Amino acid sequence: MPNERFIERGSHKGKGLAVFTSGGDSQGMNAAVRACVRMAIYLGCKAYFIREGYQGMVDGGDNIVEANWASVSSIIHRGGTVIGSARCAEFRERAGRRKAAYNLIQKGISNLVVIGGDGSLTGANCFRNEWSGLLDELLESKKITPEQRKKFDVLHIVGMVGSIDNDFCGTDMTIGTDSALHRIIEAIDAIVSTAYSHQRTFIMEVMGRHCGYLPVVTGIISEADYVFCPESPPPFDWPERLCNKLIQASENQDFFILHAI
Structure with a gap:
């Protein structure tokens, strides 16, 4: 043929x-x-x-x-x-x-x-x-x-x-998402060593806009203890909620992912 x-x-x-x-x-x-x-x-x-x-x-x-x-x-x-x-x-x-x-x-x-x-x-x-x-x-x-x-x-x-946020329906992964996730994990791998060495709580802020793909997947891969995603529009008490989580984290030496929108 x-x-x-x-x-x-x-x-x-x-x-x-x-x-x-x-x-x-x-x-x-x-x-x-x-x-x-x-x-x-x-x-x-x-x-x-x-x-x-x-x-x-x-x-x-x-x-x-x-x-x-x-x-x-x-x-x-x-x-x-x-x-x-x-x-x-x-x-x-x-x-x-x-x-x-x-x-x-x-x-x-x-x-x-x-x-x-x-x-x-x-x-x-x-x-x-x-x-x-x-x-x-x-x-x-x-x-x-x-x-x-x-x-x-x-x-x-x-x-x-072309969006690192993976925030568009109809496509499995947008252009730039995989690379952004890769860079985030690289940064976390470097920071975690210092966090463990000094027994400190660390917060990583990542992008994501109105889609939580990057913070959620990053949190799973990096074994983060919390993924904090402020709602849009955020509630009036979200800074207080974050502070309370930080106080708890400082006692447990936890690791945070903060979703930026």
Whole structure:
């Protein structure tokens, strides 16, 4: 039986695809960027980086650059994101999103891959919903031609969740979670030795936002005696509750994980 490919090489030749990272950085973003660019090249697309997230999309110009196979070489092991990430107040306004739409059309881009958290993906969904109206406004102001309006009628978006908190449904583990957990355990392994040597109580504060994955799993793996997670909004007595636990812990030389939200 002949070897059949799920997607044929060059099957999307001539299309423009851009990838960008937005919001807080997380380890694994560079691996995701690399995979997107190389898959786009395999499909025959023109691949682009958008530097500095939505800010680069709004500013345009040199912030939207074509990428090739070598552009993503030797980045898979690096933390953070090599194409930069920034929050953009201008993109929250329709005028800013209209600028972003214009810049994408000038580069021939109608396919986006956004790698980011809740705010980044929410912004991408808003952009997609408004796309048709934004193009109508650009056509009315004669910034784009009727041919461009027809060619780029639909904006296709793929969201990849870059968040250390593992706080997104529909995916087993978000980009950056495993690395964050690994770093936390490394830090605890180093601190525990000092805690035992001096018979002291130690508190480790970890991230997690409104999801308790990191503190709970960290608490289990590190054999913490308590995992303290302030509710959101926290009750008025949570500082007192924490102090009482600390007093008990000091007597027992216990170990704490404090969940930061």
